[in-house]
Amino acid sequence: MPPSKLYIKTKALERLLKEEDYYKKELQDQQKLVNTLKDDKSVDPYELKKHIEVLQDTERLFPSLYQKIDEFKVDLENYLKEFSKDSGVSSVQNESSESAPNTNTEAPTANGHGSLSPIDKVEIETLQPLIDELLQKATLAVKNFNSLH
Amino acid sequence: MPPSKLYIKTKALERLLKEEDYYKKELQDQQKLVNTLKDDKSVDPYELKKHIEVLQDTERLFPSLYQKIDEFKVDLENYLKEFSKDSGVSSVQNESSESAPNTNTEAPTANGHGSLSPIDKVEIETLQPLIDELLQKATLAVKNFNSLH
Numbered sequence: 226m227p228p229s230k231l232y233i234k235t236k237a238l239e240r241l242l243k244e245e246d247y248y249k250k251e252l253q254d255q256q257k258l259v260n261t262l263k264d265d266k267s268v269d270p271y272e273l274k275k276h277i278e279v280l281q282d283t284e285r286l287f288p289s290l291y292q293k294i295d296e297f298k299v300d301l302e303n304y305l306k307e308f309s310k311d312s313g314v315s316s317v318q319n320e321s322s323e324s325a326p327n328t329n330t331e332a333p334t335a336n337g338h339g340s341l342s343p344i345d346k347v348e349i350e351t352l353q354p355l356i357d358e359l360l361q362k363a364t365l366a367v368k369n370f371n372s373l374h
Numbered sequence: 375m376p377p378s379k380l381y382i383k384t385k386a387l388e389r390l391l392k393e394e395d396y397y398k399k400e401l402q403d404q405q406k407l408v409n410t411l412k413d414d415k416s417v418d419p420y421e422l423k424k425h426i427e428v429l430q431d432t433e434r435l436f437p438s439l440y441q442k443i444d445e446f447k448v449d450l451e452n453y454l455k456e457f458s459k460d461s462g463v464s465s466v467q468n469e470s471s472e473s474a475p476n477t478n479t480e481a482p483t484a485n486g487h488g489s490l491s492p493i494d495k496v497e498i499e500t501l502q503p504l505i506d507e508l509l510q511k512a513t514l515a516v517k518n519f520n521s522l523h
Contacts, residue, residue, distance in 0.1 A: 234421075254389070258382070272379075275442070293424070
């Protein structure tokens with residue numbers, strides 16, 4: 226069986242946020258090295274230049290990374306909204322949802338996701354803590370990046 | 375005491391090769407996901423498109439990465455050549471090379487590294503296995519990349 230849409234969307238966002246961690250660490254290490262080299266008068270200008278280029282290569286990764294994080298976050302949020310409409314289960318808060326009534330009888334939204342099966346309800350409850358964490362982290366990451374650029 | 379030039383050059387190449395490992399793994403994972411999505415007829419074209427864009431973002435990292443790996447490799451090799459000239463110690467082969475003659479008598483290169491102190495000799499012997507491994511890996515990586523592009 227192929228992985229579910231929800232699983233793919235969640236893991237995609239998780240992966241981008243792991244990339245962000247990795248790139249940020251890289252940037253930090255390289256910035257530190259460049260600072261050390263700048264302070265050392267015996268360092269070749271050529272060598273310093275090359276290390277600054279490595280730093281710039283890393284810096285260049287961020288705009289498209291944050292754009293992707295934002296897009297994948299919005300896509301996951303939209304999918305969860307649909308789910309909560311289809312099932313009556315709140316997708317943002319955790320719930321012992323046995324008593325949650327299914328009050329929503331709207332038609333599916335236009336982007337082609339149909340009603341979700343009971344399997345998805347179990348899945349969303351399992352993934353919910355991870356999803357909450359990822360959405361929060363993604364929102365903060367994009368906000369921080371936009372406020373600096 | 376600031377880190378030595380040799381240490382910085384070695385660690386810089388090591389770091390780029392670790393980045394290469396990370397990016398290659400990312401590329402592989404993302405390619406696999408894109409293939410899975412392509413095979414699944416129920417996947418939104420929008421979602422597939424977004425995942426192909428993530429793949430392309432990763433692919434775009436490689437040309438400048440391999441260029442940097444090549445530059446840092448050549449810089450480290452040149453530095454080692456100078457060291458072997460200054461000290462009479464073979465820098466490319468391991469130290470069981472007592473019988474290996476030092477045949478390199480070329481003039482120093484133009485990039486301004488002076489004679490190395492006895493401390494550097496100890497350091498180079500410590501770093502030699504790592505350096506050999508990195509130079510070999512870098513040579514292979516650049517060669518593979520160039521043969522494909």
